[in-house]
Structures are given as C-alpha cells and as structure tokens.
Amino acid sequence: MNIAVIGAGALGCLFGGHLAVAGHDVWLLHRREQIANTLSAAGISIHRDDDPPLAAGINATATASDVGTADLVLVLVRAHQTPTALAEHAACIGPETLLLSLQNGLRNYDYLLDQVGRERAFCGVTYEAAITKEPGTIIHTSTGLTTFGGSSVGARTTIQETFAEAGFNVNTVTDPRPVIWEKGALVGATAPVLTLTGCPVTHLPTDPLDEVVTQLLTEADHVATSQGIDIDVETIQQTIASMTESHAEHRVSMVQDIEHGRRTEIDELNGVIIDLGKTADIAVPINKHVTALIHGVEQCS
Ligand SMILES: NC(=O)C1=CN([C@@H]2O[C@H](COP(=O)(O)OP(=O)(O)OC[C@H]3O[C@@H](n4cnc5c(N)ncnc54)[C@H](O)[C@@H]3O)[C@@H](O)[C@H]2O)C=CC1
Ligand SMILES: CC(C)(CO)C(=O)C(=O)O
Incomplete structure (x- = not known):
C-alpha cells in the first residue's frame, strides 16, 4: 500500500515505522522540509524496553504531491491541527484514498467526514503510547489496543489486516x-488532572485525584448521553486503573505538550464537552474549571 502519515511525531513514527517494516511504501508528511x-x-x-531499537527506512517530505495518490492517509497531528x-x-x-484518524479528540471523525465523506472516512482510538526523544527517534512506552470504525466493511477489513500484519492489536466497529x-x-478526565498536578499516571486512582476524575467522567457521560452515545463510566474507570501498570512509564500527550510549550488538545476534548453541554443545557462546571486552568498553564508555559 502507498501510505501517507500526516504528522511525523511520536505516534506517526510508531505506526509509520512498523507499517514500513511490514513492507508498505510509507511517506511521513512533515511541515519542515x-x-x-x-x-x-x-x-x-x-x-521499546531493553530490546534492540527497530530501525525503519522511510520516505519523508513536506510536499504531499511527492507521495502521488495515497491508498491510505493516516492522520496523527494534534486534533486542533487536523x-x-x-x-x-x-x-x-x-x-x-481512505482516511484514518487515531488521534485523541471528539471532533476528528467530523473533520474526516467533511474531507472525504462516509465511505472513505475511518476514525478511532489507540492505547499504544509513545514519546519523541528527537525527530525520528521515539520511545514506545506502552502497547495497547487500537479500535477504529467507519461505514465501508471492505475498506475497514483491509485497514485492519494491514495494521495487524504490521504487529498492532486492532479491533473494528461500524460506528x-x-x-x-x-x-x-x-483523556478529558485524566490528562488535565495529570497536567495540573504533575502526578504520574500511577497516581490516578488515588485520593484526591480519583474524585476529580470521576466528576469529570460523570459530566462527560451526561453530555455523551445527550448526543445519543452510550459510554460506560465503570469500564472507563477500570481502564484507568489498568493504565497504572500498562502506562506507568508514559507521560500523557497533554503533559508532553506543556513540557514543549505547545498548545494542548483541551479544546478538542473538554472544550467540546462544554460546548455540547451548553447546547443541551447540561451543567459541566468541573470541565469548565479544568479547561480554564489548562488555558492558564498554556499561557505561562
Ligand atoms: N503520544 C501518544 O502516546 C499518544 C498520542 N495520541 C494522540 O495522537 C495524536 C498525535 O499524537 P503525537 O504523535 O503524540 O503528537 P506529536 O506532537 O508527537 O506529533 C504531531 C506531529 O504533527 C506535526 N504537524 C502539525 N501540523 C502539521 C501539518 N500541518 N503537517 C504535517 N505535520 C504537522 C507536528 O509538527 C508533530 O511533529 C494526538 O491527537 C494525541 O493526543 C493518542 C494516543 C497516545
Ligand atoms: C491514553 C494515552 C495515555 C495513551 O494510550 C493517551 O492517549 C495519551 O498519551 O494522551
């Protein structure tokens, strides 16, 4: 497959590198020539751990026409950059061309649908985790499940098989x-709490962090319900508890953003919860507070 990865950061290099090693023609699209x-x-x-590093030869360019027409475009910039x-x-x-986003954020599917429509837009999430050491050198801090969905069954299966052959654990769903x-x-419940406190992931289920996390999750659940989307707070809490082991060595993306003086994805996460809460007349005071505090941290970092 001819695969373009928009965003040659931590996850772009992780997925792009493994897909290249699996034999695909991978192009990393970077902003700087x-x-x-x-x-x-x-x-x-x-x-990864103490294993010998995986080296991947790869094409990289700042000019998308160098790629030709891609079979698949994987979108891995920060959500607000999409x-x-x-x-x-x-x-x-x-x-x-098929488009797939595995970014964090609540609006990425809409961005992709606007670009290519229902048959070619695929979106999901990943619990793989990585940190950039320097451009092109990344630390794969945790492995985890990737789940994505979209309408076209044939294309979904092709993408799933492509990622599975490259060594990723991938599930698909329709919606x-x-x-x-x-x-x-x-992420909206944990990343701001970790960013504001400076605590490691291992502290998430402990008092007093867990109370704030639960309040943020509960508000998100109410807003999701108003959108006709069913999420299970208990399952999410179990995932958070399991991350204290699986992601113990990881610094979450929002913490990495602040460390590098970059804008965070708060507006694509908690900001969306606030906007939709306003429309549906659902109070989300804790999401409003943490969003304001993260904006404050962004201004001073
Ligand atoms: N790093 C991680 O462990 C995880 C990250 N995510 C999500 O995946 C997405 C990507 O995350 P990371 O790889 O960590 O981000 P990153 O910040 O390491 O990489 C993003 C890259 O996109 C580039 N970029 C921005 N605008 C661009 C443009 N117009 N054209 C080309 N490149 C552009 C940036 O220069 C940067 O190199 C985010 O939504 C993040 O929340 C999800 C799970 C885990
Ligand atoms: C959940 C986690 C930690 C990676 O799987 C993440 O999405 C992040 O770093 O923002």
Whole structure:
C-alpha cells in the first residue's frame, strides 16, 4: 500500500515505522522540509524496553504531491491541527484514498467526514503510547489496543489486516463514535488532572485525584448521553486503573505538550464537552474549571 502519515511525531513514527517494516511504501508528511530530508536520509528508530531499537527506512517530505495518490492517509497531528493539515496535504488524497484518524479528540471523525465523506472516512482510538526523544527517534512506552470504525466493511477489513500484519492489536466497529467518546472522556478526565498536578499516571486512582476524575467522567457521560452515545463510566474507570501498570512509564500527550510549550488538545476534548453541554443545557462546571486552568498553564508555559 502507498501510505501517507500526516504528522511525523511520536505516534506517526510508531505506526509509520512498523507499517514500513511490514513492507508498505510509507511517506511521513512533515511541515519542515529540512527535517523531512533528515528523516528520509536517516530513517526512524523505535525504542521499546531493553530490546534492540527497530530501525525503519522511510520516505519523508513536506510536499504531499511527492507521495502521488495515497491508498491510505493516516492522520496523527494534534486534533486542533487536523483541518489545516488535511487542507495542506490534500495533494495526496485522490478520489479513492481512505482516511484514518487515531488521534485523541471528539471532533476528528467530523473533520474526516467533511474531507472525504462516509465511505472513505475511518476514525478511532489507540492505547499504544509513545514519546519523541528527537525527530525520528521515539520511545514506545506502552502497547495497547487500537479500535477504529467507519461505514465501508471492505475498506475497514483491509485497514485492519494491514495494521495487524504490521504487529498492532486492532479491533473494528461500524460506528466509531462510542469508542471515540469513551477514550475522549478518559483523556478529558485524566490528562488535565495529570497536567495540573504533575502526578504520574500511577497516581490516578488515588485520593484526591480519583474524585476529580470521576466528576469529570460523570459530566462527560451526561453530555455523551445527550448526543445519543452510550459510554460506560465503570469500564472507563477500570481502564484507568489498568493504565497504572500498562502506562506507568508514559507521560500523557497533554503533559508532553506543556513540557514543549505547545498548545494542548483541551479544546478538542473538554472544550467540546462544554460546548455540547451548553447546547443541551447540561451543567459541566468541573470541565469548565479544568479547561480554564489548562488555558492558564498554556499561557505561562
Ligand atoms: N503520544 C501518544 O502516546 C499518544 C498520542 N495520541 C494522540 O495522537 C495524536 C498525535 O499524537 P503525537 O504523535 O503524540 O503528537 P506529536 O506532537 O508527537 O506529533 C504531531 C506531529 O504533527 C506535526 N504537524 C502539525 N501540523 C502539521 C501539518 N500541518 N503537517 C504535517 N505535520 C504537522 C507536528 O509538527 C508533530 O511533529 C494526538 O491527537 C494525541 O493526543 C493518542 C494516543 C497516545
Ligand atoms: C491514553 C494515552 C495515555 C495513551 O494510550 C493517551 O492517549 C495519551 O498519551 O494522551
């Protein structure tokens, strides 16, 4: 397959690297030509535990037309960067190109649907986790399930098989919205708490963090219900509890954003919960407070 990955960050290198090693023609789309040239020349390197690093030769470019027409475009920029990134790299999206997002955020499926319509848009979530050490060198901190969905069964199966052959554990569903909301609620409840407190993932289920996490989850659940989406707070809490082992070494994306002085994805997570809560007349005071506090941290970091 000719696969373009928009966003050569932690997850872009993780998925792109494994897909390249599995034999696909993978192109990383980077914003900066100079870094793209370095990635093309040096390849990427994926570090996991004490294993020898996985080296992957890869094509990288800042010019989407270099890719030709991609069979699959994997979108892995920060959620708020999605519409701009899709417009910028539209040259590799042809009339049959499939689009897949595995980003965090509650609006990514809508962005992809706007771009290519129902038959070619696929969206989901991943519990794989990675941190960038330097451009093209990443630490794969945790492995985990990837779940995505979309209308076309044939295309879904092709994408699932492609990722499974590259070593990923992948599930598919028809309607991706419940899994997107389940992970959106989880990240919206945990990432701001970890970012504001500086606590590691292992602290999440302990007092007093767990009370705030539960309040944030409960508000997200009420808003999801108003959208006709059923999420299970208890299941999410169990996932959070399991992350204290599976993600003990990981610094969540929002913490990484603040460490690098970048804008966080808070507006694509808790911000969406606030907006939809307003429309549906559902009070979400804790989401409003943490969103305001994260905006404050963004201004001062
Ligand atoms: N890092 C992780 O462990 C996980 C991340 N996620 C989600 O996956 C998404 C990607 O996360 P990361 O890889 O950590 O982000 P990252 O910040 O490491 O990488 C994003 C990359 O996109 C690039 N970019 C931004 N705009 C661009 C554009 N217009 N064209 C080309 N490149 C552009 C940035 O320069 C950056 O290199 C986020 O939504 C994140 O929340 C989900 C699960 C785990
Ligand atoms: C849930 C987690 C930690 C990765 O699986 C994540 O999505 C993040 O780092 O933001």
